[in-house]
Amino acid sequence: MTPPPTLLVISLSLAFTSLCAAESPVFRAGAATSNITPPIGADPRIRTSRPPATHVHDELHARCLVLDDGQAKLALVVCDMRHISAEVAAGAKKIIEQMTGIPPQCVVISATHSHTTGGAKLEEREGEPYYDFSAYLTRRIAESVLRAHNQLEPAQIAWGTAEEPTQVFNRRWFLKPGSPPVYGAHDNVELVDTNPGYKGLLKPAGPVDPQITFISVRSPSGKPISLMASYGLHYVGGITDNTISADYFAMFADRVGELLGVDRHQDPPFVGLMANGTSGDVNNLERYSDEELAKRGPQPKKKYQPFEKAREVANLCAEKVLAAHQKLVWHDHVKLTSLQRTLTFERRYPTKEEVAWAESVKARRIKPMSTSRYSTYSTVLAFASPDMPPTIDVIVQTHRIGDLAVATMPFEVFAEIGLELKQRSPLKPLMNISIANGAHGYLPTPAQHKLGGYETWIGVNKVQLDASVKIVDALVEMLGELSKAKP
Template identity: 25%
Template sequence: MRAGASDVIITPPLPVQLAGHKGQRVAVGILDDIHARCVVIQDCDRSVAIISVELLWLSREHISQIRTIINSLTGIPTSDVFIACTHTHSGPDTLDWYDFAPLVDKNWLSSLFRLIASSAYIAYMALQPAQVSVASTTVSIGVNRRLHSHRGVERHPNHLGPVDSTLDVISVMSLDEKRIATILRHGTHPVVLGANSLLISGDWCGVASKQTEESIGGVCLFLNGAAGNVNPAVWTNSTVAEMERIGRRVSGAAIEAALREPLPEHGIAANSITLKLDPFEHPYLKRAQQERLRSDKAMLVEIQAIRLGNKIIIGLGGECLVETAKKITDASVDHRILIVSYANDYIGYIPTLEQIAEGGYEARTRMLSESSIEAYIDSASQLAISSAKGR
């Protein structure tokens, strides 16, 4: 097995509209640079690229363009490229969310795609003999945000609601025990800075990546899990100091888990399915959704599986809720399944049918019909099962 990693800064030129909250939020400064981080893992003749991008979202079409560039630079098949956004709410918009804002600069988008692709090229060119190991621990930074009241389901802290406190840590090491990369996976919204912040930032998960890199070396990718109905326990509009405290807390837990030196797990594989589903009108991404419907005549959505040793990463193109993730992992009867949201697309929230019936923000803010949600969850479960069996 061989592996290489890279870290590329993708901070846009200012001014730029920040994405993730309603209202005009034009960035006036840079709190911290945002990054595209990549690890390429090669086993025999197969190479898989995993990329973490500090953006709110990228569309299916964006991903297609980036994958094509990566293929031309490295020869890695487009099907073996996994690209997930961290979902920071303090990064630039890429989907033309806001009617009042100028359209996203196409020249900047092209430059962004090339930078993201270059992270894979640099990682590919740095391939060296390596081994991969996996560990898990827990970190409690989030709170469920679907509160049931006499008014229905509201977006407020629900301290009795489910969260997934699991922090998965994948270590990629050279044969002389030098760290090439660390992959962190945990599910909590990166919204500590909140709607009042006008500074570019990767939020707490950006801090976690940087702190991990500084402490144990290598490149640290962050993948967001079932974060759809989980916010930081500090809620929103908190301070930079609080954001950094949470990031350091996650990094500290990750470093402790990574240094336990679990037995290495060997073997990689990639698999994906594309579904043609019926739409549900998204309340504020209408322009982006209508554009893809004009092109594809339906909601074409991808679910991707990446197998690293005995762990299966299932990449979902929307905001997976805790209960949705549980349905997928329970159906597989396999605790090796790692759910990653915001992967290879953005299709809004992915609630369960029960949550759609309950109502609330997450139930309304989706792009798939109820029957399509059911088909999507079932297909993700089946992909997890077949990937775990090595098919």
């Protein structure tokens, strides 16, 4: 049967419209922030800053950038939190999918790792204050995505890299021969010391990643919408006691907007974001080998006021990004693709020696070599317990934004792992985002496990010792798949 002429016209014009849309899809971006500051000095069980917090220096936020290529969307959320639990991230993603239709594999929820904010777990019973904060946080994260999604507008996108090598220091050191022994989690002697003193140092046990990777979006008329960066620095600190603050991450977010010439009254407001790159073994404390110290000669010692150092680091990073920003190539449209895998790891079990040591400490048969190690015996015994789940599910993601790639890992990832990913990724540049979609402790390499040091101890490290190898291989494979897709 031949359709009546009017119907034929309608269906033809519909086909024509969708063809046009496929040929020139509009790229859009939107950004928003949600306040996630916990209550001041409430119940000490609300693990906010060094508890209890008595003051808020700057509010904490979930900062979100949503990208839309006309077919796929990607939501990038960075929370001013020490950690983000897998439960909170999964809970937020459920709400995000209901509210915006963006599926979980296209949503990255990460924590900055600022140490003056607290983390969130859902271990506490419902109705307890801490649980209430987790529920609040989950909702507010989801709302940051909804609000960014509501504000999607036509946009141009660009990406780039900058270097800031002066603010990242590997914090794990080999000490000079003849130094006193370094005692590990169960009084074992270790080869490296985490955060040692400033003298008697031989060489760092690993590299740092000085690269700042960033994505910038602006309206076709040139109004900045958002800039998201990632840098491999643990946090800065130097903040007054009992104070809630987002650390340098938020100061960068603000400063980069200022340097881009953002109008403070623009609507919607510009949103800056700074994610944690791979910084598991990298901090901001200037440590040099004795040899290097001798070469440098006496240095003036600067006394920093509270927050001054964090601001200094934020400003330096923002200035480096701005310099690279001036050379960017802008795209009217890029394609977005995302891949996600769940890797199941055997959880870390203590060795027989570790258990024997922990039982002896518990029974007061021995005193640990250092009082700071006193608390580790209970962790060893907890991890030896059959009540602990035998495996840990870990979400890893890769995203492609034009020729830029993003890799996410739910750990405090060692710098050398991030560098290996950047080197092996077929898509360059690669932005690494740590403590993303969950937080399962430190992620050292098997070689670093052999050296020992705080980050390798059971408790702060929770997964099988070769997990990093499997994660890097999986991510490289996923990046390979993404690189084959048409740009």
